[in-house]
Amino acid sequence: MQQFSYLKRYYAPASTGNFSVGFDLLGAAFEPVNGELFGDVLDICAEQAELSLEIVGRYLHQLPANSTDNLVLSCFYAFEQKLGRTLPRLALRLHKNLPVGSGLGSSACSIVVACYAFNDYFGKPLSEAELLQLMAQAEGGVSGSVHYDNVAPSYFGGLQLMLPQSPHICRTLPWFEHWRVVLSYPGTVLSTKAARAVLPQQLSLSHSIAFAGMLGRFVSALYAGDEADAAAALQDLVAEPARTPLIPELPPLRAALMAKGILHVGISGAGPTLFALCRNEAQAQLAADYLSRHYEKNQDATTQICRLSLAGARTL
């Protein structure tokens, strides 16, 4: 990362919504094993008369040219409105390290790092639950419907199960520490709104039971420490059938990688990023080499070997 001066610097990690089996209900935060920052960074540089935003970073070119359309600024105003008082104006710098419309929770990552930063900088006036709700509303404004499965893991870290009917909103699930996840972004854009437009509007009774049963099987297998059953339960019965025509590479890539012993290959969030769940680092290297060769399409593409990011959003 380039050298810049700042008063405070904040970071939020990339996330994979759905994790195949939990459409809109499961999400995990990830970070590269090589220590790279694969998530957005926000610098608070100074207090000044007007709010301003400078954008830098690898994926700067994928954002609206006018920085006033950026989610970081809309989060500032939403945060201020929620507090009900005028806040000092800031000079901000966003390092846009995640590709936009990628399935890596790029908009959620900017929203989380911004809301987390403002709350920390202004003395934590909002509780964790209030801040999470603010983040989810901002995310809903982008994708067309409120879903927590990117903002919650990016904020809290780990594998999160959303609990929409509970005051807890979400809870951290167990995870197999040796699991590695390869995230492969082909370099093409697929907007979440477009990927949600193809979803079925209704599920039949038998389909609803199968979905609930598979998610229950995955969660119970995690608690039981049953790795084979947890991996076998990673079946997307809701979004993947409708989205596969948008990502036709998925079936052949999955077949090839699973033939090599990889535990599972699925769509990260709304796609086009794919994730490969691997038993260990050696398998992850094999999956990463394969996906780099067969799924990357242009210079924006990237493939990262990751572990679960336990820390979530934080001060750097």
Ligand SMILES: Nc1ncnc2c1ncn2[C@@H]1O[C@H](COP(=O)(O)OP(=O)(O)OP(=O)(O)O)[C@@H](O)[C@H]1O
């Ligand atoms: N800081 C920002 N980061 C990401 N997107 C932003 C930001 N500011 C504005 N946007 C706009 O928000 C929209 C994000 O779209 P979308 O939700 O499809 O992407 P995404 O969050 O990367 O997708 P996904 O959650 O599947 O990774 C785009 O239109 C983008 O231009």
Ligand SMILES: N[C@@H](CCO)C(=O)O
């Ligand atoms: N659960 C959301 C995640 C978007 O990244 C979806 O699949 O539309």
